[in-house]
Amino acid sequence: MASDVRAGEAGWHVEVANLLVTARGASGVSTPIVRDLSFGIARGEVLALIGESGSGKTTAGLSLLGYARPGCHIAGGRVRVGTTDVLALSRSELADFRGAKVSYVAQSAAAAFNPAQRLLSQVVEPALIHGLMSRRAAEAKARELFHALALPDPERIGDRYPHQVSGGQLQRVMAAMALIVDPELIVLDEPSTALDVTTQVEVLRAFKRVVRDLRTTALYISHDLAVVAQVADRIVVMYGGEAKEMGTTGTILEDAQHPYTRSLLAAAAPPGVPEAAADPAPPLLDVADLTAGYGGKGRAFIPVLHGISFAIAPGRVLGVIGESGCGKSTLARVVAGLLPQTSGQVLLDGKVLPARVEERTREQLRAVQIVFQSADTALNPARRVGPILARPLRFYHGMRGAAAHRRVGELLDMVRLPATLADRFPEELSGGQKQRVNLARALAAEPRLLLCDEVTSALDTVVGAAVLELLAELRRELGLAMMFISHDLSTVRAICDDIMILYAGQRVEFGSRAALRQLPRHPYTDLLLSSVPQLRQGWLDNLGAMHLREATGEPTLEDGARPCAFVRRCALRIEGVCDRATPPLRYLSKGGTILCHHTEAELSLEEVEDVAGPAQGASAVPDLE
Amino acid sequence: MAEAIAAGGERRRRIGAPPPLAALIARRIAISLLLLLAVSVLVFAGTEMLPGDVAQMILGQGATPQALAGLRAALHLNEPAWLRYLHWLWGLLHGNAGHSLVNGMSVATLVGRRLINSLRLALFTTVVTVPLALLVGITAAIWRGTTYDRVVNMLTIATVSVPEFLFATLAVLIFAVRLRWLPALSLVMRGASFLELLRAYALPVATLSLAIFAQMARMTRAALVNILSSSYVEMAALKGVRPIRLVLRHALPNALGPVANAVALSLSFLLGGVVIVETVFSYPGLAKLMVDAVSTRDMPLVQACAMIFCTAYLLLVLVADVIALLANPRLRHR
Numbered sequence: 001m002a003s004d005v006r007a008g009e010a011g012w013h014v015e016v017a018n019l020l021v022t023a024r025g026a027s028g029v030s031t032p033i034v035r036d037l038s039f040g041i042a043r044g045e046v047l048a049l050i051g052e053s054g055s056g057k058t059t060a061g062l063s064l065l066g067y068a069r070p071g072c073h074i075a076g077g078r079v080r081v082g083t084t085d086v087l088a089l090s091r092s093e094l095a096d097f098r099g100a101k102v103s104y105v106a107q108s109a110a111a112a113f114n115p116a117q118r119l120l121s122q123v124v125e126p127a128l129i130h131g132l133m134s135r136r137a138a139e140a141k142a143r144e145l146f147h148a149l150a151l152p153d154p155e156r157i158g159d160r161y162p163h164q165v166s167g168g169q170l171q172r173v174m175a176a177m178a179l180i181v182d183p184e185l186i187v188l189d190e191p192s193t194a195l196d197v198t199t200q201v202e203v204l205r206a207f208k209r210v211v212r213d214l215r216t217t218a219l220y221i222s223h224d225l226a227v228v229a230q231v232a233d234r235i236v237v238m239y240g241g242e243a244k245e246m247g248t249t250g251t252i253l254e255d256a257q258h259p260y261t262r263s264l265l266a267a268a269a270p271p272g273v274p275e276a277a278a279d280p281a282p283p284l285l286d287v288a289d290l291t292a293g294y295g296g297k298g299r300a301f302i303p304v305l306h307g308i309s310f311a312i313a314p315g316r317v318l319g320v321i322g323e324s325g326c327g328k329s330t331l332a333r334v335v336a337g338l339l340p341q342t343s344g345q346v347l348l349d350g351k352v353l354p355a356r357v358e359e360r361t362r363e364q365l366r367a368v369q370i371v372f373q374s375a376d377t378a379l380n381p382a383r384r385v386g387p388i389l390a391r392p393l394r395f396y397h398g399m400r401g402a403a404a405h406r407r408v409g410e411l412l413d414m415v416r417l418p419a420t421l422a423d424r425f426p427e428e429l430s431g432g433q434k435q436r437v438n439l440a441r442a443l444a445a446e447p448r449l450l451l452c453d454e455v456t457s458a459l460d461t462v463v464g465a466a467v468l469e470l471l472a473e474l475r476r477e478l479g480l481a482m483m484f485i486s487h488d489l490s491t492v493r494a495i496c497d498d499i500m501i502l503y504a505g506q507r508v509e510f511g512s513r514a515a516l517r518q519l520p521r522h523p524y525t526d527l528l529l530s531s532v533p534q535l536r537q538g539w540l541d542n543l544g545a546m547h548l549r550e551a552t553g554e555p556t557l558e559d560g561a562r563p564c565a566f567v568r569r570c571a572l573r574i575e576g577v578c579d580r581a582t583p584p585l586r587y588l589s590k591g592g593t594i595l596c597h598h599t600e601a602e603l604s605l606e607e608v609e610d611v612a613g614p615a616q617g618a619s620a621v622p623d624l625e
Numbered sequence: 626m627a628e629a630i631a632a633g634g635e636r637r638r639r640i641g642a643p644p645p646l647a648a649l650i651a652r653r654i655a656i657s658l659l660l661l662l663a664v665s666v667l668v669f670a671g672t673e674m675l676p677g678d679v680a681q682m683i684l685g686q687g688a689t690p691q692a693l694a695g696l697r698a699a700l701h702l703n704e705p706a707w708l709r710y711l712h713w714l715w716g717l718l719h720g721n722a723g724h725s726l727v728n729g730m731s732v733a734t735l736v737g738r739r740l741i742n743s744l745r746l747a748l749f750t751t752v753v754t755v756p757l758a759l760l761v762g763i764t765a766a767i768w769r770g771t772t773y774d775r776v777v778n779m780l781t782i783a784t785v786s787v788p789e790f791l792f793a794t795l796a797v798l799i800f801a802v803r804l805r806w807l808p809a810l811s812l813v814m815r816g817a818s819f820l821e822l823l824r825a826y827a828l829p830v831a832t833l834s835l836a837i838f839a840q841m842a843r844m845t846r847a848a849l850v851n852i853l854s855s856s857y858v859e860m861a862a863l864k865g866v867r868p869i870r871l872v873l874r875h876a877l878p879n880a881l882g883p884v885a886n887a888v889a890l891s892l893s894f895l896l897g898g899v900v901i902v903e904t905v906f907s908y909p910g911l912a913k914l915m916v917d918a919v920s921t922r923d924m925p926l927v928q929a930c931a932m933i934f935c936t937a938y939l940l941l942v943l944v945a946d947v948i949a950l951l952a953n954p955r956l957r958h959r
Binding site: 062065067069092095099103108111113117125130163164177 | 855857859860861862864865867874875954955
């Protein structure tokens, strides 16, 4: 992927000119969702379309296949792929063209694979229906691609059904499905967005290697500048259906001209807040040896959290990080009383907090408020913003009438929204506004501890960064303590004093933000931190093979053994120890604790070696400060 | 790493694994049996609440109090309700539904022939309606938003809104009374020719079909539209899969569960419709028998008929649920 691929107007392999796509609203009025979009892609080049949700980037990508989603209509412009004028094709010609000349890789592989068919038959289908090769040849080629994409058990993975394969693997299988026909163009629509960071790195690496080896021309659609910086030669920045800026990846990253591009760049690396001084005051929340899970009562009990302990001092912010399924949200639900723990204690101000929300006093309920990830579902769509906020005011503070009305105005002001919004319904608000109302609803109780569960995850980068900034301000103004849950390291870095890293329901590392910056770290923390894409070109290429290594091969686990939770993926595992016994809690000299069989000295040796390894360019570890 | 993830996933699945398919089906059947028991209580209680006195009905207005009391004792009508329920249930479990209070014949004998007649009517209706409704539902889903879809939509709404007794009455009025094409009563004699059979069944089957066709077609369309708007169907279209293959290979296998449920729910509607249709056309079926039994306060007969209808309903829903379970690849392949 040479970054200086250039071609004259006539030399573009793929060309889009003055594209206009409209959507017909409920009232029958057509509104443009992509307007006057023009770009070209040279043969073998990777072009990125970047923008927030609703910017029209997916719509633009789909128009390269001559496809518009139901309700949308390609109303004008020209799309040329190779020698094919795509928009002039008939319905039947389009069917011949799609999947043969242009392939599509969808965002969520889990949804884009047919649950009722085996993977292999879906992967070879494009080659078969276009009559490009025999089934035997296609299946052989599919297995080759599985090999090339570093899928485990490439000979047999195709016999599985989609639900039997993990998300990261499915995404690579989908890439194989796209590549099997040797397409002239491959459209990748946010192919790594739904994945955990550690998985994302693997998928990005596999994609990049294959695309480079096959010299495939690709359109890469993403909202994530850091990811795009690793894979794209050139970038088109889209906003409101229009291209705002276009240039080589280097130019966009170093010398962005358009204000929107600059705000994207700024939002990708939010500034960290100064750490609050460690407070000798007794902790506000004290969680001891917490174990919780789902099921029970006749169904199999599925444990999610194992022996979690931590404390949050008044006014401090604890970040909880981990990949999906690690138990982060479950932890918030237990603290909020929504899911009673099976053992362990939650103390508020040194007093036991009853496990069930029904048993808590109103004062206890008031003190701990939760802000859910999705404001879309957390706000009652049938009520206006005013009543939504007035309800906790009446419940917790007995406030009614004019007083409540005044307070609603203050709350909206607190989350930087105009007071006039009180008369609106949630669906009339933007995603960011809804999340602010969601936050105001929690603040109405005047809590002392705010549980924020992935509050910025569903928002666009720029909007999310603004919400984050607001949280940091509120914390300063109100002295709120928070438990901030996220899968995204950079958002946690922006706001937290202490960080807890969860893996498979266990607290593998706990320490201050400063301590986490220093080596040695728990091997999982190390993997997690080094997997976060950085906003500079070449990060992925220079990432040492050593640094991101994960264990290969299955450890032999004996029945009844209680191994380390991370044993299957740990590159530093010790046979006969890590797969047998629960790791001890170790206090590190940098401050903080880890759950690991390795001593501090052993870890320091291994991890220093990694960072100083010859394959390393600049430090592969993101700055935490 | 990838192996590790897969292995981790498998481990998680094992811990929280749903019970195997056979266990799920067994549980579903057990629930149906429990429901049937609950239904028997309701049926018994319901017939208890019917006004009127059987002894009075049998002996007429002129009966002496002594005769009434004697008959009540003979029919065990003086025993407490729960005891009579247990007697009845015990009998049912042994295939003995009791004897008609009115003519003393065994309920099983009375019901037997009628049940076959009703089943025949239901079978003809099913054979006519199901393929047609599926065809219309599927095509409407494929061509959704087109004029065809809208016409189907309007027609199905129109037929759903017409009550079957109105349609049956109008059909008799037009085809039997005015045009004299078809018989008004559906009485089939032994040794009737195929044409006679066809003529006899035309009106009742048409009436019943109309009642369930619209619902079945609409529910099939809804189930399929849901799947046709899914990501994987869009993905298939983007692979260049043509519409017919798209529906047959990609959408329909996943629609099997919802469509089976739609069909079962619609067919269960037959059970209600048959009461009206058999009455209007004087068709010697089970529903007609039940209606007659209600008017003569012949409780054992009413109860037996009600139990048969309820069992048929539970059976239909059970079959649909089992098909849905079997059609789920997550349960079939672990």
